[in-house]
Amino acid sequence: MEAMPQQVAESISRLIRQQHGRPDALIEVLHRVQERIGYLPRPALAQVARELRLPLSRVQGVASFYHLFRLTAPTAHRCAVCLGTACFVQGGGELAARLERRLGLRLDDPAGNGTWALEHVSCVGACGQAPVLVVDGRLEPRLPLDDPEALAARLDALGLAGALRPVVP
Amino acid sequence: MRAMSSDGATPPPLQLRCCGASGCRCAGSQALFAALLQARDQLGGAAEAVLIRSVGCLRLCGRGPLVALDRPEHPSCLYAALTPQQAPDLLAVAAGLADHRQRGLAAQRIAADHPFFALQRPVVLEHCGLVDPESIDDAIALGTYAQLRRVLAERTPEQVREQVKRSGLRGRGGAGYPTGLKWDTVALQPPGPRSVVCNADEGDPGAFMDRSVLESDPHRLIEGLAIAAFAVGAERGVVYVRAEYPLAVERLRLALKQARARSLLGTAIAGTRFSLRLELRVGAGAYVCGEETALLASIEGLRGTPRPRPPFPAELGLAGAPTLINNVETLAAIPAILREGGDWYAAIGTAASRGTKVFALSGAVERTGLVEVPMGTSLRTVVCTIGGGVPGGMGPDRGVKAVQTGGPSGGCIPASHLDTPVAYESLRDLGSIMGSGGMVVMGEATAMPEVARHFMRFSVRESCGKCVPCRAGTVQLAELLDRFVERRATLADLERLELLCAMVQATSLCGLGQAAPNPVLSTLRWFRAEYQAACRQPQRCEGGVP
Numbered sequence: 001m002e003a004m005p006q007q008v009a010e011s012i013s014r015l016i017r018q019q020h021g022r023p024d025a026l027i028e029v030l031h032r033v034q035e036r037i038g039y040l041p042r043p044a045l046a047q048v049a050r051e052l053r054l055p056l057s058r059v060q061g062v063a064s065f066y067h068l069f070r071l072t073a074p075t076a077h078r079c080a081v082c083l084g085t086a087c088f089v090q091g092g093g094e095l096a097a098r099l100e101r102r103l104g105l106r107l108d109d110p111a112g113n114g115t116w117a118l119e120h121v122s123c124v125g126a127c128g129q130a131p132v133l134v135v136d137g138r139l140e141p142r143l144p145l146d147d148p149e150a151l152a153a154r155l156d157a158l159g160l161a162g163a164l165r166p167v168v169p
Numbered sequence: 170m171r172a173m174s175s176d177g178a179t180p181p182p183l184q185l186r187c188c189g190a191s192g193c194r195c196a197g198s199q200a201l202f203a204a205l206l207q208a209r210d211q212l213g214g215a216a217e218a219v220l221i222r223s224v225g226c227l228r229l230c231g232r233g234p235l236v237a238l239d240r241p242e243h244p245s246c247l248y249a250a251l252t253p254q255q256a257p258d259l260l261a262v263a264a265g266l267a268d269h270r271q272r273g274l275a276a277q278r279i280a281a282d283h284p285f286f287a288l289q290r291p292v293v294l295e296h297c298g299l300v301d302p303e304s305i306d307d308a309i310a311l312g313t314y315a316q317l318r319r320v321l322a323e324r325t326p327e328q329v330r331e332q333v334k335r336s337g338l339r340g341r342g343g344a345g346y347p348t349g350l351k352w353d354t355v356a357l358q359p360p361g362p363r364s365v366v367c368n369a370d371e372g373d374p375g376a377f378m379d380r381s382v383l384e385s386d387p388h389r390l391i392e393g394l395a396i397a398a399f400a401v402g403a404e405r406g407v408v409y410v411r412a413e414y415p416l417a418v419e420r421l422r423l424a425l426k427q428a429r430a431r432s433l434l435g436t437a438i439a440g441t442r443f444s445l446r447l448e449l450r451v452g453a454g455a456y457v458c459g460e461e462t463a464l465l466a467s468i469e470g471l472r473g474t475p476r477p478r479p480p481f482p483a484e485l486g487l488a489g490a491p492t493l494i495n496n497v498e499t500l501a502a503i504p505a506i507l508r509e510g511g512d513w514y515a516a517i518g519t520a521a522s523r524g525t526k527v528f529a530l531s532g533a534v535e536r537t538g539l540v541e542v543p544m545g546t547s548l549r550t551v552v553c554t555i556g557g558g559v560p561g562g563m564g565p566d567r568g569v570k571a572v573q574t575g576g577p578s579g580g581c582i583p584a585s586h587l588d589t590p591v592a593y594e595s596l597r598d599l600g601s602i603m604g605s606g607g608m609v610v611m612g613e614a615t616a617m618p619e620v621a622r623h624f625m626r627f628s629v630r631e632s633c634g635k636c637v638p639c640r641a642g643t644v645q646l647a648e649l650l651d652r653f654v655e656r657r658a659t660l661a662d663l664e665r666l667e668l669l670c671a672m673v674q675a676t677s678l679c680g681l682g683q684a685a686p687n688p689v690l691s692t693l694r695w696f697r698a699e700y701q702a703a704c705r706q707p708q709r710c711e712g713g714v715p
Contacts, residue, residue: 026470027453031412058471065472065633066453068412084374085573085609086531088623122456122627123374124413127531127609128192128230128538139195141233 004043011036012044016051023052026062030069039070072110075117079160080134081107084123090130091145096120098151103160116160135160181239184220185263186298190384191416192226192377192538193233197253201234204253208260215264225385227298229285230377231537237298238263247279247286284554285536290517292525293501294541297385302420305427308388314433316507317392320399321441326356329400333503335511337523342368342459342496343575343604344680345522345593351493354483355401358491363403366487366494367394368464369410369417372456373576374627375607378527379497381539383410383417386501387424391447393500395434396507398445401493406447407468409458418451425449456577456631460679461494463633474635475679496605498527518544522592522603532573532609533559540608542591548572549587552610559612571611571695575604577624577631578684580691581617600691602684617696618703622650624688632682639682642673646689653703663700667693 004012015032019025029052033044040063049059063069081087081096096107096118105113108120126132129141135158144150155161187193187202202223209216227235232249236259239245248259258272269278279285291297301307308314320329334349355363367390371379382390390408398406410418425447428434436444450468457463458473461482467473468487486492502524506514515523522544528551531537535557542551552558553567562568571581580601582589589595593603611620625647634640649666652658670686677683693700 024468024470027467028451031451031453062470062472066455068454083623083627085576085607085623086375086537088374088620089532089609089611089615093623121413122631123372123376125371125377125380126192126195127375127377127529127607129195129233130531130537132195139191141192141195 004041004047008037008044009047012047013051016048021052023054026052026054026059027066030059030063034069039073041071041073070110074110075112075115077116077136077159078112078119079103079116079136079158080119080121080124082122082124082126082130082132082134083120084127084130086127086130087123087132092131095131095133095143095145099155099160102155133158180241181245182220183218183241183263184222184239185259186222186224186227186237186239188225188227188233188235188237188298189223189302190226190230190381191414192230193235194416196233196250198234200253201236201251201256204256205236205260208256212257212260212264212266215266216260219260219263222301223303224299225297225302226294226381226539228289228294228539229279229536230539231531240265244281246281248274249277249279251277285538285540285557288546288550288555289541290525290543291541292505292514292517293382293498293527294386294539295505296389297381297539300386300388302385302387303423305388305424305431308386312508313386313388313504314392314428316504317395317399317433318439320396320507321439321443326400326402329396329507330356332507332511333400336502336506336514337511337518338499338502338506338514339522339593340496341498341502341526341605343373343578343602345603348495348499351483351495352397352400354481355403355491355493358484362405362488362490363401364487364490364492365394365398365401365403365406366464366468366482366492367406367408367497367500368459368461368494369408369414369497370452370459370464371411371414371497371605372459372631373578373605373607375529375531375573375576375609376605377529377531378539378606380414380417381529382497382501382527383414383421387417387421388428389501389504390421390497391424391428391434393503394447394495395438395445396503397493397495397500398447399443401491403493404444404446405487405490406445407450407487408447409450409452409464409468411452411458412454418449422449455633456627457633457679457681460681463679464494465492472633474633475681477678498606519590519592521594526591526603526606528591528606528608530556530608530610533568533612533615534610535560544592545590547588547590548582551591551608552587556610559610562612568612569610570613570615571617571620573601573609573611573620573688574607575602575687576607577627578602578680578687579604579607580687581611581620581695582691583695600687600694602687616654617692617699618650618653621689621692622647622654625650625685628681628685632685636676636678636682638673638676639678639685642669642677643682643685645669646673646686650689653700656703656705658700658704659706660704663704666700 463473558567
């Protein structure tokens with residue numbers, strides 16, 4: 001298990017103190033650690049367990065239970081495709097399939113294509129704007145699925161361009 | 170789209186109310202707001218008299234960014250799908266310098282008497298779109314916290330509970346349990362500490378009512394929650410909000426801070442002996458946490474897995490204390506009920522389902538957004554008249570094939586039952602549920618076995634894994650549904666599907682598992698022919714099943 005830089009470890013201690021070291025603040029602490037590091041590496045979980053006086057199994061169990069906690073380093077860019085019911089009715093599934101082809105990756109594979117990862121989200125409550133994407137944390141409304149050219153332009157503008165793929169002769 | 174406070178006394182000033190809720194934000198409302206301020210500076214003169222304010226949801230979410238215009242002596246109206254380039258035109262219209270037709274805004278103008286607004290009855294949403302959600306002064310000016318102060322000064326907890334019982338209010342999170350009864354159960358537990366929890370873990374796909382309340386009128390929720398705490402004798406409260414709603418979390422956090430600074434939360438509220446320590450907890454993405462025992466586990470920093478009930482949280486909840494758990498919309502209805510009286514609220518709606526209900530209308534429908542109507546309003550009114558039916562849809566049903574209510578625990582109601590009044594019992598009789606208020610319209614293009622599979626996949630992903638019927642049963646159900654979607658099912662699959670649905674329903678531990686088969690059962694009930702047609706030998710399926 002690789003050690004974390006001193007500076008990161010100190011900032012984790014600090015934010016645990018901000019929560020008064022209360023074990024019931026575990027989820028809040030994990031949120032903040034993830035904000036700080038981008039994901040929840042094992043050494044960080046071990047430190048959280050130690051400082052909240054909880055068994056590591058409990059911390060690991062909570063971190064792996066909730067969808068929003070990431071246990072591996074994220075790709076540089078992330079795109080979430082909403083598969084809620086309104087988005088489903090408006091073609092969210094098809095949008096996900098197109099993005100898989102376009103980016104050369106698989107949905108919900110955290111490694112993605114190296115630069116982008118595509119994940120599903122069950123509903124972001126933006127049903128009035130369906131179908132929606134969340135691109136690097138920004139909500140993108142009303143993707144024009146019925147107009148392939150406009151869709152391609154929107155996706156290009158968002159930087160969701162195809163990764164380097166072998167050219168098919 | 171009333172632009173007055175609920176007492177109706179003060180006419181609105183000359184103002185533009187810009188929607189700053191997340192729907193309009195992602196459509197560019199912040200750039201529009203900045204452009205309007207800039208245009209006012211540039212135009213000067215009469216335009217300087219126009220107040221430009223940021224408010225919460227203006228409800229017609231599918232057509233954002235939205236701006237409402239209030240002019241003294243004129244009915245209010247709404248402008249939709251505005252661009253920053255149109256800001257000077259809108260301001261000129263607002264200042265009375267030009268007519269909306271001259272400025273090319275006619276197609277974007279929606280009058281207050283449009284059915285989308287005229288048929289609504291805002292109670293929970295009465296200040297939504299009027300109040301600036303980031304300003305406690307604005308909220309107080311519209312009457313927020315007045316009921317809390319009055320109740321603390323003049324009423325006993327019993328009197329408050331009596332009004333809530335008289336109102337007939339039932340839980341708006343989905344289960345529909347009588348709110349007053351729940352409050353009594355908690356209040357009448359043996360002496361000792363109690364807690365109140367607001368369930369703002371709105372996870373049903375297709376639901377965004379609670380998000381809108383949190384983003385648009387957070388002080389109303391705090392007031393309702395504080396009144397509930399007083400009524401049951403609680404001194405600790407928690408609002409549990411899902412992490413997928415960052416703007417709601419931000420605004421609620423600000424509102425809590427403002428309320429504490431005004432002594433409307435904390436110790437000795439409004440100079441009385443009542444204290445309430447209210448904190449915010451943010452979820453981390455788990456649908457099951459909307460189930461009340463899982464939610465309590467999550468608040469305590471544990472995996473969000475449900476436990477068997479009884480004991481119910483009303484007896485044994487947070488930190489072992491009796492705990493009242495209510496949904497956002499339920500608590501947000503409380504201030505109006507106490508202001509106008511329980512009997513006033515009970516006079517709205519039907520005999521068994523009193524009051525109003527907020528729905529989030531989305532899917533294949535012309536006008537998507539937030540709709541608050543009296544209980545008992547027909548589905549047809551909501552979907553076809555208010556919502557305008559499926560875009561391009563013809564005939565009396567306006568192209569509607571089915572309406573999905575209740576999310577993954579609900580079902581699909583066929584167009585032939587559009588005249589059903591929306592109420593707890595009538596929806597249940599049709600094999601669906603009221604649920605929290607998500608209403609997703611489906612047109613002819615949507616195949617029902619695919620809808621069922623969509624929900625089953627959702628339940629597979631969101632099953633917490635604690636009990637086998639839900640953890641394994643939903644996976645098997647999803648695989649069976651794959652066969653129908655891929656048109657390789659057999660007669661035996663249809664029988665297996667129904668058997669397994671009954672088993673998962675009967676033996677799962679919590680409501681999530683017990684209700685997971687509902688989307689399958691309701692689509693089988695109303696659209697059985699689609700399942701039969703998906704068999705490899707459709708004729709045999711049709712013959713084999715009555």
